[in-house]
Amino acid sequence: MRNSVQVTNMKKISLLFSLLLLPGLHAIAVKAESIATIKARGEFNICVHNNALPFSKRESASGLHIDLAQLIAAELNVSLKLSWVNLPRYAKYVKCDAYMGVPIFPDEDEGFLKKTKPYTQIEILAISNANRQLKSIDDFDGLRVATISSSLIHMALLKRDVEIFVAFRNDLEIIDALINGDVDVAIAANAYWGFYKKTNPQAVADFHSQSTEYLNSLNGYPLGIGFRKADKATVTEANAILDRLEERGDLTKLLDKYGMEPVK
Structure with missing residues (x-):
């Protein structure tokens, strides 16, 4: 019971934060594509917020989420499409493949959103x-x-x-x-x-x-990539890409650019 309460509290902590980063996270699910289909289409489409630095900013088309998506698109040998979405109800229209920052909770039911390993905390x-x-x-x-x-x-x-x-x-x-x-x-x-x-x-x-742990013991959570309506093969390949980026030092360099650190 205690673990269940802790997970619930953690979700409450991250709710506002995740709504800012992931404007389409709670939108109605539509069928998205697997990695194989993304490769065949030649385009990786991500949902990003208009004004949420250090994660994304439309004016400069910059931010951690955009830069990370560019690295992944390069690994897949496809182009990157940015779907700018501020409100949940609009996400269903752009049919993005992924959100570049989603909270990861222990023992959660992912539902239609399949998540990678965490890349930061x-x-x-x-x-x-x-x-x-x-x-x-x-x-x-x-x-x-x-x-x-x-x-x-x-x-x-x-x-x-x-x-x-x-x-x-x-x-x-x-x-x-x-x-x-x-x-x-x-x-x-x-x-x-x-x-x-x-x-x-x-x-x-x-x-x-x-x-702020003394204010609430669950004062944080890992952040990963969320693929919409994806299969296990998609997450497996995405995790392999994150591993390669980490091994080459690209991930650490990217996180440092925005004042963040990789998962320890």
Whole structure:
């Protein structure tokens, strides 16, 4: 029973994050293609969000998900198609083959979405001035904290003497609020903090991140690639491609470009 509750809690933690990364994840399933069909078609079609750096951005056609998909398309010797989808109801119309970032939970029923091995780990962090130590929930009392609305950490802090700010569209805006002095602590995913440090190295010099495990023991999850309506052969070949990218150092180099790390 305890394991079941833990998995449920983990899914709640990642819900908002995954909705941002995977706008079509909960859309009505339509038949997608196997790796063999993708090769025959000569095109790998992925669903990507318009504005979700470090994962994707339409204006520059850049981001971790796009770059990773390009590497996979090259391994398959096919072209890459980007299907820009912000809302779940639109995903069914573009018939994309894959989402490049899906949470992976233990013992879950994948359903129509077949997932690869994880290639990175998402963790929720508490970011603050380097002189501030946040070792327990008591250390948040009296502070101004920015977080995503309705997250489990938000719910936990509602019970404390904390001034909470939730009017943010994404984690980068939350980190901005911290850097600008509007709040004392930013609750954000490591992916966004790593990217922020890469793009604003001087601004973050006086700040550091700490684990939020004491707020919720399941404060993260592995991230993999999700293939829609795929077969086992598709996932097997995709995993083999990830293995090759890892062995050559391409995956580590790509993750580092966006301030992220491979699964340890």
